[in-house]
Amino acid sequence: MKDRSLDTAVKDSKAPAIARAAAILRLLGHSEVPMGLQPIARELGLVPSTCLYVLRALVEEELVSLDPATKRYSLGSGVLSLARHRLQRDPFASLAQPVLADLASRFAVTCIGVEISGLERITAVAVAEGPGNFRLSTEVGSRFPALLSATGRCIAAFGDHALERLRPRFEKLRWDNPPDFALWSEQVLETRAQGYAADVGHYIAGVTVMAAPVYRTSESPSHALVALALSRTLDEEARLRLGKALVEGAQTVTRQLGNM
Amino acid sequence: MKDRSLDTAVKDSKAPAIARAAAILRLLGHSEVPMGLQPIARELGLVPSTCLYVLRALVEEELVSLDPATKRYSLGSGVLSLARHRLQRDPFASLAQPVLADLASRFAVTCIGVEISGLERITAVAVAEGPGNFRLSTEVGSRFPALLSATGRCIAAFGDHALERLRPRFEKLRWDNPPDFALWSEQVLETRAQGYAADVGHYIAGVTVMAAPVYRTSESPSHALVALALSRTLDEEARLRLGKALVEGAQTVTRQLGNM
DNA sequence: ATCTTTCATTCGATATAGTGAATGGCATTC
DNA sequence: GAATGCCATTCACTATATCGAATGAAAGAT
Numbered sequence: 001m002k003d004r005s006l007d008t009a010v011k012d013s014k015a016p017a018i019a020r021a022a023a024i025l026r027l028l029g030h031s032e033v034p035m036g037l038q039p040i041a042r043e044l045g046l047v048p049s050t051c052l053y054v055l056r057a058l059v060e061e062e063l064v065s066l067d068p069a070t071k072r073y074s075l076g077s078g079v080l081s082l083a084r085h086r087l088q089r090d091p092f093a094s095l096a097q098p099v100l101a102d103l104a105s106r107f108a109v110t111c112i113g114v115e116i117s118g119l120e121r122i123t124a125v126a127v128a129e130g131p132g133n134f135r136l137s138t139e140v141g142s143r144f145p146a147l148l149s150a151t152g153r154c155i156a157a158f159g160d161h162a163l164e165r166l167r168p169r170f171e172k173l174r175w176d177n178p179p180d181f182a183l184w185s186e187q188v189l190e191t192r193a194q195g196y197a198a199d200v201g202h203y204i205a206g207v208t209v210m211a212a213p214v215y216r217t218s219e220s221p222s223h224a225l226v227a228l229a230l231s232r233t234l235d236e237e238a239r240l241r242l243g244k245a246l247v248e249g250a251q252t253v254t255r256q257l258g259n260m
Numbered sequence: 261m262k263d264r265s266l267d268t269a270v271k272d273s274k275a276p277a278i279a280r281a282a283a284i285l286r287l288l289g290h291s292e293v294p295m296g297l298q299p300i301a302r303e304l305g306l307v308p309s310t311c312l313y314v315l316r317a318l319v320e321e322e323l324v325s326l327d328p329a330t331k332r333y334s335l336g337s338g339v340l341s342l343a344r345h346r347l348q349r350d351p352f353a354s355l356a357q358p359v360l361a362d363l364a365s366r367f368a369v370t371c372i373g374v375e376i377s378g379l380e381r382i383t384a385v386a387v388a389e390g391p392g393n394f395r396l397s398t399e400v401g402s403r404f405p406a407l408l409s410a411t412g413r414c415i416a417a418f419g420d421h422a423l424e425r426l427r428p429r430f431e432k433l434r435w436d437n438p439p440d441f442a443l444w445s446e447q448v449l450e451t452r453a454q455g456y457a458a459d460v461g462h463y464i465a466g467v468t469v470m471a472a473p474v475y476r477t478s479e480s481p482s483h484a485l486v487a488l489a490l491s492r493t494l495d496e497e498a499r500l501r502l503g504k505a506l507v508e509g510a511q512t513v514t515r516q517l518g519n520m
Numbered sequence: 521a522t523c524t525t526t527c528a529t530t531c532g533a534t535a536t537a538g539t540g541a542a543t544g545g546c547a548t549t550c
Numbered sequence: 551g552a553a554t555g556c557c558a559t560t561c562a563c564t565a566t567a568t569c570g571a572a573t574g575a576a577a578g579a580t
Contacts, residue, residue: 013320014313014537017277017567022321022338029345038527047569052529053274060273061282062377069477071528075346077375077383077403078282083343084401085289086335115337117322123337141344143337217329274567277537298557310538312559331558524579530572537567543560550553 020046020054025063025075034072083141092214092223093126095256099249100128100225107242109229110136113214114144116155116222119169122146125223136207136228148173149203150196150211151224153184157191158213159220176205196243196250201231208234210243212250216257225250280306280314285323285335294332343401350375352474352483353385355516359509360388360485367502369489370396373474374404376415376482379429382406385483396467396488408433409463410456410471411484413444417451418473419480436465456503456510461491468494470503472510476517485510 013019023044028035041051055073058064062078087093096113104111113126124142129135146155147169156166163185170181179187179202191197196212203209208231213221225246234242273279283304288295301311315333318324322338347353356373364371373386384402389395406415407429416426423445430441439447439462451457456472463469468491473481485506494502 013317015277015281015317016537017275018281018314018317019321021275021278021281022317022323025342029342029349032349036527037529048527049529049531049570050568053567054278057273057275057278058282061279062381063282065377074349075342077346077377077385079339079342079346080383080385080401081403082285082289082335082339082401084399086337086339087399089289089292089334117325117337121322123340125337125340139344139347141337141340141342143341276567296557297559307539308557309540309559309561313537522580525577527574527576529574532571533569534566535568536564538565539561539563541561544558546555546557548553548555550551 017054017057020044020050021058021063024051024054024058024073025079028064028073028075031074034067034070034074036070036072040073087125087140090125091257092216092253095253096126096214096223096225097128099253100126103225103227103242103245103249104128104130107227107229107238107245108132108233109227109242110138112138112226112228114151114224114226116146116151116220116224119146119155119161119166122151122224134230136230138228145173148175150199150209151226153188153191153197153199154211154213154221154224156188157197163188175202177202194243195247198239198243200239206231208239210239210246212243212246214250214257215254223253225253277314277317280304280310281318281323284311284314284318284333285339288324288333288335291334294327294330294334296330296332300333347385347400350385351517352476352513355513356386356474356483356485357388359513360386363485363487363502363505363509364388364390367487367489367498367505368392368493369487369502370398372398372486372488374411374484374486376406376411376480376484379406379415379421379426382411382484394490396490398488405433408435410459410469411486413448413451413457413459414471414473414481414484416448417457423448435462437462454503455507458499458503460499466491468499470499470506472503472506474510474517475514483513485513 024040027040027043037048037052041048055064059066062076064073065076066073093113100111100113108130110130111128112124114122115125116122121143124138124140127138127140129137146152147166156163167181170184196210199209208229209226211224211226214223214225216222227242227246284300287300287303297308297312301308315324319326322336324333325336326333353373360371360373368390370390371388372384374382375385376382381403384398384400387398387400389397406412407426416423427441456470459469468489469486471484471486474483474485476482487502487506
């Protein structure tokens, strides 16, 4: 499978080496094992010599590490250093962390703070796991399609998009139990009315996801507070209380983000 | 302060855009606040137009995020995603984690697993904090000069370097209580003899650091297991037991790394 | 052990990414 | 309210990063 995005990104850009470098980093990230030059070049449709030069530059910057014995490349320690700085400097992550921890322990759920970067993807930037022997679990850096599940309904409800325009993106989503577009639209309106979104078993069977929007500036939400739990541990009454708590937490964070 | 490494890295490379991109990422990582185009270009000695094209490419790849209102750039969520993949795929990090957690709780110390990438820097790739109200703390992705403290003595002792050749690098290190080269050399020999290194208050006053080497292939150590504690919580007897436990843990991890 | 295939790497020709001066927009100052 | 300064952005020229064939080295097959 060739990476389509690479072709177009390289073509129009004035710095195609960077699109190539990023594609290599992503490829190495998704690869189970370190890769040799040739497979990398083949997979991305790059000329091996160019690919080699890019890899060498990335190794030089410690974003990629090279096993000199096997000539295999993998992600380098530099990406960890960058991620650490990114997290330290992210005001949302710092502000959301204590709020998420509080929610996680009070409701015995897993809470994550996500960044909304457009309509494509959301990224987890903070996580807090509740007590209990079995928990749902993610890591910082996990990404999800933006319109999926409860966060998706949040984005649809509080970003000002005409619902019908989101339909093409909506159709591409993968759910365990997909709602049809009519039901989804209804749920989006409901979300708008109550201030938070709930997804009971649609995204993942047996799992309830709830989300409330956080705003950096005004306009559309820049982040969201999300709670995950096994559906059987959250009855309707608990969902109501959790939803209310999520909204309060999200408002707190929004307020704190504003005054900086 | 201009980034010297950039000048040389750009000159000899066949993919200078990548050296520039990496320098921008590092700069944004170290900056307390998001930066505009001009300050970035000035700081790195780049032509603004070039810098703009590089930034645009980085934004496109989500490695940098741009606030459209203020035109300020900061690190993007993509670096988090890369770091997550990096950690998931790192066999050392996965194998070391339980060993570190065990050591941390048994000795009430903070334990970290570090990757040794040459003689310049080491990077924390796994951390485990012990119990207790006050703990020393770091994050995954933190970097330290390679020859510093206990890990430095490990690298000097078990990598096959002539000690005298390490002297120039040694002289540049910053310690709270710097050992002179003679004392340090002696401690390196001691480290070689007992299999682990100890730094009692040299690197940071009042803090004891201990480290044992981990080997991916044979030859020089690729990683190390490190323990940190306030010196007053570790008497000599405890240091001996902890040192022994570190060596055992390091050997376990080394063995597991071999059989993959 | 020899042949074959696959890989990493080098090198010269050329399309193109980088340059720096020029433009237009925004905000702060007088 | 005008003017000044700084900033982000564009554009045409040229140094150079990219390409593709050729080389050498190392597995894998016979």
